[in-house]
Structures are given as structure tokens and as C-alpha cells.
Amino acid sequence: MTVTSDVFAAPVPWSYGYNTRQELTSAVRDANSPSLRREWQYAYDPIGNRVSAAEDPSPEEYDEFTLGYVANNLNQYERVNLSAGAAPGAQRLLYDADGNLTTEFAAGDMNCDGDVTFADTDIFVAKIGCPNITDCNVPCTWTHGDINGDGVLSWDDIDPYIAQLGTAGRKFEWDAENRLIRVGPLHATPAAGDVKVEYAYDYLGRRIERRKYTWQTASPPASWTLAESTRYVWSDWLLLMELDGLQGNAVLRKYAWGLDLAGLNGAGASGGAGILPAGLTGAGGIGGLLAVYDTNGTTTGQNPEADDMSYAYLYNANGDVGQVVDPNAASAAASLVARYEYDPYGGVIFASGSYAASNAWRFSTKQFDPVTGLGYWGYRWYSAKLGRWVSRDPIEERGGICVYCAFSNATTYAVDSLGREAGPAPYGPPATVRGCYDRFQQDLWYCTTVAVTEGPEASVTCRRRADRSFEVCLASAPDGNHCHSQPGTSYTHCSYPADAEYMGLGAQCFCVCMGDDRWSQRVRACLACFYTRTPVDNHTAHQVCYAIADQYGERPWTRLALCAAYCGYMKYACFE
Incomplete structure (x- = not known):
């Protein structure tokens, strides 16, 4: 896919x-x-965790980099290794x-202590050459000083250690919700x-206040100010307004909104999840912010003021x-007060104005905190x-x-309105039956x-969720929506491949023989019962489930799914 931008600049094509x-x-x-x-x-990886990310930039003044990600059994990134670049190193996450x-x-x-300083150097040098980093008795067992991630604290870690001197860690605190x-x-x-920085929220989870503190030492005792x-x-x-809590709630900025991506692509004036119509909030406001009235941090009581900006x-x-x-600028050149370009995952690679x-x-019409670098989506x-989400x-x-993955790892054509579930943007490669099946597997x-x-x-609960995600994916796949019964053909005439896998080689038969895919849904319900409760080989399971789907083809598949999820062993009574 190629996207071309041509606003106040020569076209810049992107290929994905x-x-x-x-x-x-x-x-x-x-x-x-x-x-x-x-x-x-x-x-x-198969779950959707990022294994690696590499940038090969040009012109040469940019530093190329290669990042490696280590996820634990909960699909949380525990370590991010910078294995190539101007300053190789590693970051740990808890x-x-x-x-x-x-x-x-x-x-x-x-x-x-949270920082990499010269106070760490004596410990680092003393432990170099320790044959097993877990037995080195390093004070900080979070990392053991193994910066390059090879499992050994050695002289190979010296250069990345020096590069990380001065690096400060951060802590994140969360409430009970x-x-x-x-x-x-x-x-x-x-x-x-x-x-x-500190944040406060209302009963819906919307951020209602941001407080920024600085550590002041000029007037003893030192304190957060x-x-x-x-x-x-x-x-x-x-978001309608931002107010200055230190100046009697004086207005800092006002915002005007129009149709977001949902409204621009057909959502109507009603049916929204909240009090506003779906056309304004169906995509969480993404692409819908029209204008800002910025008081420039000054309020004298006059409206408008000379330094206000629209x-x-x-x-x-x-x-x-x-x-x-x-x-209101005098010329087109003067009118451009801010311009941004982003990397594929929303990081700013160019900003001017x-x-x-x-x-x-910024990215996805969401606010990014200049202190933390995090973007606020609403729920996450x-x-x-x-x-990804934090x-x-x-x-x-x-x-x-993948409960941490953002935008289904496809930020170029998927959006997430409020940080809960990704949906399609108005362009990009649509889902395919094969793609849905691969993710389902x-x-x-x-x-x-x-x-x-x-x-x-x-495991049963997990399979139900996987099946639901599969159905949602298939519903958005054009080739899945065009599976129609051929004249004179019924599902009983399908030739079932002996080596067919779960919705694999049989997918073509499923589409040809049953336009709304009900037959294949019955097969999946049957297989769920087989694989969850009964030790049986793949070939036998498919043969039996094909026959059951034929015999009980007119039964509602949802009943079969419920039965399959709860039956203690495979029995035809489940489907009667």
C-alpha cells in the first residue's frame, strides 16, 4: 500500500x-x-508481541538502530535491547x-537507585568476569549489569555502560482502577x-486535571513545587476547554469539533455511545478536531486579547x-504554524513551526504529554x-x-477510539479470510x-474469545462476505480434505457450500468440544465433526458452541 501526502510540501510517498x-x-x-x-x-511473535524493530534512515546524519524486545509469559516487555546504533544499551521494565x-x-x-551514574561504576567493574550473573551478588538483581543481554557481565558491556551514564529511570503509579x-x-x-506529573480523573475515567511539579532547591528546604x-x-x-488551575480557572484553550473518522465514513447523527451522535464520537474524535482558540497563557479579562491565537x-x-x-495569516507560507511527520507507530520524526x-x-488526534511522552487515549x-499500551x-x-498490543499492530490502517479495541481506518489493506485464519491459529x-x-x-474461555475475534475479523473481510452458495450446490456435496486443518484447507469448501458460513461454524463448535475434552487426532476429529455438521446442519450453531464449551466428553447428544 502507498500513501501520498501533498499539503504545503512536495508529495512524500510512503509504502507499507x-x-x-x-x-x-x-x-x-x-x-x-x-x-x-x-x-x-x-x-x-505469534501472540503479537514485537520481537524486533529496525530503522535504516537516510540521510546519514540520522543514527540507524535495531531494537530487540523480550516479553515474559504475560506478554509484557521486560527488556528492550538496543543492539545497533550510536549508543547500544538496554532498558528494563517492571x-x-x-x-x-x-x-x-x-x-x-x-x-x-534509579539512575546510571559513576556511583554504579565501581560495582560494575568489580563484577566483570563473573561466570554467572545471577550468582554475582550484584546489589541490583533487576539487571545484574548485563547491558548487552548476552547473559554474561563482561568487558563487552563496557561501551554500552558508558553510553548509559546519566540515564535516569522513571516510576509510574496507578490507582485502584x-x-x-x-x-x-x-x-x-x-x-x-x-x-x-500527576493526573486526576472523573467517574467515567476521563482525565480532569494534570499537575506538573518541579524540584526546587533555591529556597530551603528543597521541595516539590x-x-x-x-x-x-x-x-x-x-475535550472542550483547558483551564488554568493556578489562575482561577482562566481559559487556556478552547476546542471546536466536527465529524471524526466515523462520521466522515457514514456514521449518522444518532446512535453514539454517549450523549453525542456517532458521527462526532464514533471514532473517539480521531480526525475530528477542527480548531483551537489559544489564549497563549495570558488572561487580562479582554476577549479577545492581542496575543490570542486561532x-x-x-x-x-x-x-x-x-x-x-x-x-488569518497574510500568506500561505506564514499560515503553517506546525507541521509533523510520524514513524509508523506514532513517534514524531519531524516537527517544525x-x-x-x-x-x-499529535498522532491519532490524541494529546501527548511532553514530560512522559505518553499519549492519552481515554482508557489507556x-x-x-x-x-503499545502501558x-x-x-x-x-x-x-x-494480546492485551498490550495497540491497533492490532497495524497503525497505518487501524485506529483505537478510546484505548479499548482497534477498528479499521478509512484506508489500508482490509482483513482477508486467510489473514483472519492465520491470526486465529x-x-x-x-x-x-x-x-x-x-x-x-x-482454556475454554480463551477459545471462546479467540472464536469471537475470528468472527469479527471474518465479518470485515471482503472475501469472507462474498462467499455465496453456488446454484445447485449444498453443503452435503462438499469434498472434505482428509488433511484439512481447523478452518484451513476446508475454508474454500466452507465458503462455496454455505453462503453465510453456518456449516463451518458448526464444525468449529464440534472441534472445540473435541480438542478441549477428548484426546483425539486431528484427522478423526475433522471427519466426525464434518458428519455431525451435515446431520445437524439446520440447528442453531450458537447452541452447539455452548454445548461444546461445557460438555464433559464428546457425545452426539450435545448436538441433538
């Missing part, structure tokens, strides 16, 4: 590549221009029992210039803010650096097996591990 699960695997910016070309490559990110720090932190409430430095004793207090006024999930927003087709313009730093609305916070999906596996593979670690009942 995908795997069979429709996850983004490559992105190339302006492949025909050596001076502008940049390229990204991504790889994922989580709480609810799956929220709580700590990030550099692997060179030998004493667990898994909402991020504080981000600050990891070290126990704050230092001059340290900054932390409130530097900013921004309060937010909402209508449904659309700007309009322009977007790419995915709802990312591309330009901010001043409609007088308003570029002040404007918080997004890290463009990690390319907390679990609030609807758990109902939104997909990976989900089933994951469910087999659940059966071992959590038991058979958890």
Missing part, C-alpha cells in the same frame, strides 16, 4: 508491507529520494500485579531540575495531525516508543489475545499454553 495477520512489517518513506528516504522493519507498567530504568543501574496517576523520577532523593495545573472540561469524550487542524487519512494552520511544541494533539496511555486492555481478552496456539498454565476451564 504486512504479514499474513495484517501486522505492519515494513514502512518506507520516499524510497526514490536518497536524501529523504527512511525505512522501518518490524517482526512479531509491572505490578494488575499488569500496569511501574518502572523503567537502564540496565546499567547497578545499585538500584488501573488509571495512571503519577509519573516521576525513580531515584529516592529528587535532584534539582527533576519533574513529575507546583508549576502547572491544567483542568479539562469535557462533553462526552471530546488555529485550524489538518490531517492525514488516518486521523493524525499533520499540519496546524493560521487561517512556531506552534509545534505547544500543540499537544500509549507509548509510541514501545509501540497497561492491560480494560476489556481483557475480549479485545484480542495463533490465538488457538496461545490457548493451548493457557490449558497447561491455568487449566482446562481457562
Whole structure:
């Protein structure tokens, strides 16, 4: 797929590549221009965790990098290794029992004080050559100083250790409803210039206040000093105003909204999830922010004031803010007050203009905090650096097996309105039956591990969620919607491949023989019962389930699914 942008600049083509699960695997910016070309490559494991990310940029003044990701059994990134680039190193990540990110720090932190400083150097040098890092008695057992991730603390770690000197860790704090409430430095004793931010939320989970503190040492005793207090006024999930809590709630910014991506693609004036119509909020406002009235941080009581600013927003087709313009400017050149370009996962690779730093609305028309670098979606916070959410999906596996993955790993054509479930954007490769099936197979593979670690009942629940995700995917696949019964053909005439896999080689037969796919749904319900409760080989299971689907073809498949989920052993009575 190729997307071309042509707003206040020459066209810049982007080309994208995908795997069979429709996850983004490559992105190339302006492949025909050596001076502008940049390229990204991504790889994922069967669950959807990113395994690697590489950038091969141009021009040469940019540093190429290769990142490797290590996920644990809960699909949380525990370690991110920078194996190539100007400053190789590693970052460690820790989580709480609810799956929220709580700590990030550099692997060179030998004493667990949160920073990599010269205080760590003596420990680092003393432990070099220890044959087993887990037995080295390093004070900080989080990393053991193994910066390059080879399992040994050796002289090979010296260069990346030196490169990480001065790196500070961060801690993240969450409330009982898994909402991020504080981000600050990891070290126990704050230092001059340290900054932390705090957030407050209303009963719907909307952020209603942001407080920024700085550590002040000029006037003893040293303490955290409130530097900013921004309060937010909402209508449904659309932000209307930002107020200055330190200046009697004086207006900082006002926002005007129109149709978002849902409205621009046919959502009507009614039927929204909240008090506003679906055309305004169906996509969570993505692509719908029209304009901002910015008081420039000053309020004298006059309205308007001489330094007030009124700007309009322009977007790419995915709802990312591309330009901010001043409609009252004297010329087209002067009207462009902010311009952005993003990497495939929303990181800003280019920003220019007088308003570029002040404007918080960026990727996917969401606000990004300048202190934390995280984007606020509503129900979750997004890290463009990690390319995923920093907390679990609030609807758990109902939104997909990978509860940290953002936008189904396809940010180029999928959006997430409020941080709960990805949906299609108005362009990009649609789902295919084969792609849906490949993802479904990976989900089933994951469910087999659940059966071992959590038991058979958890595996049944996992399979139900996988089946639901599969149905949602098939519903959006054009080739799945065009499976119609051929004249004079019924499902009883299908030739069932002896080596057919679960919705694999039999998929063509399923589509040809039953237009609405009910027959294949009955087969899946039968197989779910077989694989969950009965030790039987794949070939026998398919033969029996094909026959049962033929015999009870007119029965509602949902009844079969319920029966399959709860039956203690395989019996034809399940389907009678």
C-alpha cells in the first residue's frame, strides 16, 4: 500500500508491507529520494508481541538502530535491547500485579537507585568476569549489569555502560482502577531540575486535571513545587476547554469539533455511545478536531486579547495531525504554524513551526504529554516508543489475545477510539479470510499454553474469545462476505480434505457450500468440544465433526458452541 501526502510540501510517498495477520512489517518513506528516504522493519511473535524493530534512515546524519524486545509469559516487555546504533544499551521494565507498567530504568543501574551514574561504576567493574550473573551478588538483581543481554557481565558491556551514564529511570503509579496517576523520577532523593506529573480523573475515567511539579532547591528546604495545573472540561469524550488551575480557572484553550473518522465514513447523527451522535464520537474524535482558540497563557479579562491565537487542524487519512494552520495569516507560507511527520507507530520524526511544541494533539488526534511522552487515549496511555499500551486492555481478552498490543499492530490502517479495541481506518489493506485464519491459529496456539498454565476451564474461555475475534475479523473481510452458495450446490456435496486443518484447507469448501458460513461454524463448535475434552487426532476429529455438521446442519450453531464449551466428553447428544 502507498500513501501520498501533498499539503504545503512536495508529495512524500510512503509504502507499507504486512504479514499474513495484517501486522505492519515494513514502512518506507520516499524510497526514490536518497536524501529523504527512511525505512522501518518490524517482526512479531505469534501472540503479537514485537520481537524486533529496525530503522535504516537516510540521510546519514540520522543514527540507524535495531531494537530487540523480550516479553515474559504475560506478554509484557521486560527488556528492550538496543543492539545497533550510536549508543547500544538496554532498558528494563517492571509491572505490578494488575499488569500496569511501574518502572523503567537502564540496565546499567547497578545499585538500584534509579539512575546510571559513576556511583554504579565501581560495582560494575568489580563484577566483570563473573561466570554467572545471577550468582554475582550484584546489589541490583533487576539487571545484574548485563547491558548487552548476552547473559554474561563482561568487558563487552563496557561501551554500552558508558553510553548509559546519566540515564535516569522513571516510576509510574496507578490507582485502584488501573488509571495512571503519577509519573516521576525513580531515584529516592529528587535532584534539582527533576519533574513529575500527576493526573486526576472523573467517574467515567476521563482525565480532569494534570499537575506538573518541579524540584526546587533555591529556597530551603528543597521541595516539590507546583508549576502547572491544567483542568479539562469535557462533553462526552471530546475535550472542550483547558483551564488554568493556578489562575482561577482562566481559559487556556478552547476546542471546536466536527465529524471524526466515523462520521466522515457514514456514521449518522444518532446512535453514539454517549450523549453525542456517532458521527462526532464514533471514532473517539480521531480526525475530528477542527480548531483551537489559544489564549497563549495570558488572561487580562479582554476577549479577545492581542496575543490570542486561532488555529485550524489538518490531517492525514488516518486521523493524525499533520499540519496546524493560521487561517488569518497574510500568506500561505506564514499560515503553517506546525507541521509533523510520524514513524509508523506514532513517534514524531519531524516537527517544525512556531506552534509545534505547544500543540499537544499529535498522532491519532490524541494529546501527548511532553514530560512522559505518553499519549492519552481515554482508557489507556500509549507509548509510541514501545509501540503499545502501558497497561492491560480494560476489556481483557475480549479485545484480542494480546492485551498490550495497540491497533492490532497495524497503525497505518487501524485506529483505537478510546484505548479499548482497534477498528479499521478509512484506508489500508482490509482483513482477508486467510489473514483472519492465520491470526486465529495463533490465538488457538496461545490457548493451548493457557490449558497447561491455568487449566482446562481457562482454556475454554480463551477459545471462546479467540472464536469471537475470528468472527469479527471474518465479518470485515471482503472475501469472507462474498462467499455465496453456488446454484445447485449444498453443503452435503462438499469434498472434505482428509488433511484439512481447523478452518484451513476446508475454508474454500466452507465458503462455496454455505453462503453465510453456518456449516463451518458448526464444525468449529464440534472441534472445540473435541480438542478441549477428548484426546483425539486431528484427522478423526475433522471427519466426525464434518458428519455431525451435515446431520445437524439446520440447528442453531450458537447452541452447539455452548454445548461444546461445557460438555464433559464428546457425545452426539450435545448436538441433538
